[in-house]
Amino acid sequence: xxxxxxxxxxxxxxxxxxxxxxTTRQLVMFxxxxxxxxxxxxxxxxxxxxxxxxxxxxxxxxNSFLAQLVTDWMGEAGTLKRLSVQYRGMDTPGSPVYAEGxxxxxxxxxxxxxxxxxxxxxxxxxxxxxxxxxxVALPSRREP
Amino acid sequence: MPITPEMKAAIGTRSExxxxxxxxxxxxxxxxxxxxxxxxxxxxxxxxxxxYGGIIAPPTFLHAYGAAPVDFEYxxxxxxxxxxxxxxxxxxxxxxxxxxxxxxxxxxxxxxxVGRMIFIERDIEYVNQFGDLAARRRSTGIFYDPTESDxxxxxx
Numbered sequence: 487x488x489x490x491x492x493x494x495x496x497x498x499x500x501x502x503x504x505x506x507x508x509t510t511r512q513l514v515m516f517x518x519x520x521x522x523x524x525x526x527x528x529x530x531x532x533x534x535x536x537x538x539x540x541x542x543x544x545x546x547x548x549n550s551f552l553a554q555l556v557t558d559w560m561g562e563a564g565t566l567k568r569l570s571v572q573y574r575g576m577d578t579p580g581s582p583v584y585a586e587g588x589x590x591x592x593x594x595x596x597x598x599x600x601x602x603x604x605x606x607x608x609x610x611x612x613x614x615x616x617x618x619x620x621x622v623a624l625p626s627r628r629e630p
Numbered sequence: 631m632p633i634t635p636e637m638k639a640a641i642g643t644r645s646e647x648x649x650x651x652x653x654x655x656x657x658x659x660x661x662x663x664x665x666x667x668x669x670x671x672x673x674x675x676x677x678x679x680x681x682y683g684g685i686i687a688p689p690t691f692l693h694a695y696g697a698a699p700v701d702f703e704y705x706x707x708x709x710x711x712x713x714x715x716x717x718x719x720x721x722x723x724x725x726x727x728x729x730x731x732x733x734x735x736x737x738x739x740x741x742x743x744v745g746r747m748i749f750i751e752r753d754i755e756y757v758n759q760f761g762d763l764a765a766r767r768r769s770t771g772i773f774y775d776p777t778e779s780d781x782x783x784x785x786x
Contacts, residue, residue, distance in 0.1 A: 519660040547663075565720055
């Protein structure tokens with residue numbers, strides 16, 4: 487994949503949308519990978535007894551989808567400096583979620599070419615369950 | 631339950647450090663679990679030719695490395711993960727030793743859809759074996775008592 491450069495982006499540039507469909511299997515894999523054994527993420531009866539209709543997708547997994555959105559876009563020469571996510575709504579496995587982002591600002595500071603992005607994870611009903619933001623440093627075509 | 635003076639007094643209290651040894655297989659397992667095929671996280675040969683000279687961990691990998699509990703009395707009821715703010719300074723690599731410490735940085739309350747909610751922010755620091763801060767995460771926990779309200783939660 488071609489490297490993204492600072493000159494390639496401007497305010498309003500959209501990041502290529504990343505579509506994910508978390509499954510119950512993925513939630514178990516993520517539970518194991520993060521040593522998070524909270525039953526809310528794999529035991530449907532436990533989830534129902536807790537007042538939610540189904541097991542729910544881990545916030546940190548949604549955080550990971552938004553991270554991949556940014557790292558896929560910025561490429562290997564890009565550097566992720568900040569990443570912020572807010573878990574505002576629940577997502578359940580079995581339906582797609584869309585990781586989307588838009589460039590909100592670009593500037594040079596301290597010798598770095600910085601780009602700010604607004605991020606959001608959107609469900610199949612087009613509701614944003616997880617807003618966020620990122621700050622990345624990109625290479626410039628003007629530098630060796 | 632309102633915010634207690636003890637909760638306020640605990641701001642700044644740090645947890646005991648926990649040391650995590652970063653294993654290559656653990657990074658690969660994490661990358662598979664999140665469904666990210668980036669060769670930087672799982673293909674040593676490809677990663678070696680690139681900028682980092684080897685595999686690095688995905689940005690959210692440090693979610694796997696918990697801190698010890700802070701000496702803090704959490705509110706009763708239900709606790710939810712409200713989100714994270716990450717700052718990244720150094721890549722995390724197989725073979726690193728990451729020391730994790732957490733401290734309570736803020737305690738405040740808001741009225742929400744489920745009634746009174748108490749927000750507890752923790753600042754978590756991840757320091758590598760060279761003494762360099764690899765990453766910092768501000769984690770927001772949201773606590774509410776369902777017996778104070780019968781409205782359902784919408785938080786994930």
